[in-house]
Amino acid sequence: MIPEKVLTLMNEQIKNELESAYIYHSMAAYFHSINLDGMAHWMRSQVHEETIHGMKFFDHILDRGGKVTLLDLKQLKTTWSSPLEAWEDAYKHEQFITSKINNLMKAAREASDYAAEPLLNWFITEQIEEEVNTSKICEQMRLIGNSKEGLIMLDKELSARLFPAGSPYDPLAYNSAQ
Ligand code: FEO
Numbered sequence: 001m002i003p004e005k006v007l008t009l010m011n012e013q014i015k016n017e018l019e020s021a022y023i024y025h026s027m028a029a030y031f032h033s034i035n036l037d038g039m040a041h042w043m044r045s046q047v048h049e050e051t052i053h054g055m056k057f058f059d060h061i062l063d064r065g066g067k068v069t070l071l072d073l074k075q076l077k078t079t080w081s082s083p084l085e086a087w088e089d090a091y092k093h094e095q096f097i098t099s100k101i102n103n104l105m106k107a108a109r110e111a112s113d114y115a116a117e118p119l120l121n122w123f124i125t126e127q128i129e130e131e132v133n134t135s136k137i138c139e140q141m142r143l144i145g146n147s148k149e150g151l152i153m154l155d156k157e158l159s160a161r162l163f164p165a166g167s168p169y170d171p172l173a174y175n176s177a178q
Contacts, residue, residue: 002066003111009104010057010116015071016100017054021047023093026076027086036083036151038159045161048169053123060119083151084141091134098127 002010028043061068080086101123108116137158144150163170 002061002064002116003107003113005107006104006111006113006116007061007066009100009107010061010066011069011071013100013104014054014057014061014068015073016097017050017057019073019076020093020097021050021054022073023076024050024090026078027080027090030078030080030086031083034083036155038155038157039083039086042158042161044169044171045163045167048164048167051169053126056119056122060116064115084138087134087138087141091131091138094127094130094134098131101127 024043024046028040028047031037031040031043058068077089080089101120105117105120105124107113108120137154140154141151144154163173167173
């Protein structure tokens, strides 16, 4: 049995993670629209990760006999004034997610919900990686400044991010399946 407050926060976290996927979808569309396909590729791969994050909470609730409640997603930003602004938003968003995971851990501890701790510990470690990945790209974008050459090089580097096998967000996977 999941304590009520923890269950409420976990259902909110499913929404937060799926909203993250939707935000990164929107950023992928933006990067494609300005021909930064490597950055768009990185975002598509991030969509895959965020969907899995949502499903981890989804399965955890079900495994413990709780009720999964899918909440509304809000209208998201659909464009950015520069690639740097998009990456800064991604970093800020990851900081927001970290704060939500920390709140969840606090609530789980207050309710002596020991069964939730392994899952939440996984997310606490994951958020370190999520923040460092996006903040590092922000720093690299700042170093690049107005250099078009630097931007193209970073875009190429980000295009090398691998999709997990069989990811439905990998165009190669779904194009070859047709
Ligand atoms: Fe699921 Fe990027 O946090």
